[in-house]
Amino acid sequence: MTTEFPEALSCPVPKTNYDTVQMAHGAGGRLTAELIEKFFLPRFTNTILDQLDDHAIVHLPPGRLAVSTDSFVVDPIFFPGGDIGDLAINGTVNDVAMSGAQPLYLTAAFVLEEGLPLADLHRVLLSMEAAAKKAGVIIITGDTKVVNRGQCDKMFINTTGIGVVPDRINISASNLKPGDKIIVSGTIADHGMAILTTRKGLSFRSQVASDTAPLNEMVSSILNVCPEVHALRDPTRGGVATTLNEFAASSHVGILIHENRVPVKPAVRGACEVLGLDPLLVANEGKLIAVVPPEFADPVLTVMQDNTQGKDAVMLGEVTSENKNLVVMRTQMGTHRIIDMPLGEQLPRIC
């Protein structure tokens, strides 16, 4: 499922007079209209978008509005396990879902670099179409700009998502209580290492693939068995370590995790060892961390493991009243050390 896209075979690149994106495609004239009609509309079609107004008007179910926005600038735009398109859908779907809301609508804005092959744009749009369908969201309005060659890197995508949080749900990083259990939904560091090994041209016996996936279905099933979930977050940039540190700081509690429970795929672990990186600090795009009251830990873990995205879910640790604002790991050796937030990008060591 890496470079070959069966959909791309059954849905050829729309015919135009150009093979690549031209400045005129963003100028608002005939070529812009052609780009929208031939490339965007067939992929995202729905009654709201198809009106082609400068805005979208939607009805919302009762509850509080959840909004999240994210910009996607990943390099390379195609990587094992996904591309910038499904990342742009899943990333925002997940950010909305972590509030406890069911994501409903997305907007999508594209910045395209002059000279981008239209076949690449088509392939990205096909992934977005498939990802949106899988997550059960529709794209209701959008925008396209073209910039001169060199002013952006192939394509940037911004998506904004909205959903509605039911009244009884109250999820926040500041809700953690001593005794709560911390569950991670599966193997960590897959996305970050897929990107890094692709960039560096490193190959391993088994492919390291991104975990990009929508998590809203898993969130729904968690909330079904435990509406009292204290905190949910998808540990993207900065990895699990960053999310846990944010939780500890927001709630003024300590967090204790166990090294021998941290789930890491062998190939990902191998890549991290080779490059001198800590999987706890590496990005994920299809994982969540749930913090739940202890009495709900087992039922939540079970429903997570029943979900496709959560089959490797584990109880990673617990919230403590000691070591406030710190994340502490009990090592395999039985000792303890602090898991700090990364300063910036992890820098590979010399030796």
Add this chain to the structure above:
Amino acid sequence: MKYLDEFRNPEIAHQILGKIRATVTRPWVIMEICGGQTHSIIRNGIDQLLPEEITLVHGPGCPVCVTPLEMIDQAIAIASRSEVIFTSFGDMLRVPGSDKDLLQVKSEGFDVRTVYSPLEAVDQARQNPGKEVVFFAVGFETTAPGNAMAIHQAAQEGLTNFSELVSHVLVPPAMEALLSSPSNRVQGYLAAGHVCAVMGWWEYEPIAEKFKVPIVPTGFEPVDILEGILLIVEQLEAGKHDVVNQYLRAVKRNGNQPAQALVNEIFEITDRKWRGIGTIPASGFQIRDQYAAFDAGRKFSVGDIHPNESPDCISGLVLQGLKKPIECPAFDKICTPQHPLGATMVSSEGACAAYYHYHKIRIPSA
């Protein structure tokens, strides 16, 4: 994962700890030379497991930490030239120079790139014939063969736009310097396994004999380090001072001879300044005259840059094992990984950074 899991096995580690406890009768001070070992010791909490008789002090074996400030400033001067693509291993980029680091140079619009191998830098030189590609060649004997190979390849291909800014350091002279110091308190050494994989361990035999200290080439996983400590403690308790190889799966007495031959072809031994310690005679490599065209220091004439260190930083004492990072008045106050005063706070192998990250903790009662 083979070669990792068995050397991280808690049961084996605790068996060795039991043997250390059964052997030790008196206080001993042991130094691990290598920053990679310091990192592993702190990361795995090995210092929390050892009996109180054993004190581990952290040695000067972090290449990032001992690279003198003037080399960082020279690197910054070269990287700040519009015709240069400056390449380096990642953790050198954040080491503070006198007034900025290499990442700031990048943000100013100059071309600074992280590479994983000096051969990647040679590749950049092939792909960018109109640019000068410079690689920041720091490190101990471990990285010397790769850095020598890069120059060897560039010379064979006739590449004229590749050069290295070399600040190579050597372990045995530094060990001798530490042992010769009147304030020395180290009674046994864990030698760096990967350095020995290249150079072998025969060089340590005269040092062990001269200073009557046991020296044990040791690997980097918890079981390796504990076994290395056991091999030292057994000797100390028995009044012996031999070189005993713990890292059998990687190290031979004579090391990797083709690698040594390549290093000798490109580099020659020179006096070298160590950050925080000072100049140690015959403790570094420099590029031989016949390869001067590949020496970025000579190519860009940056040899006259000689800045002064921050007076608040005691990294020199930390690197010599005379002070622990937490004994520094600046530690975790004006000196943090976000705003490091000295290089020992920058690299994850640096003793100060290792302490900062892993040592502010109360052991959970659970």
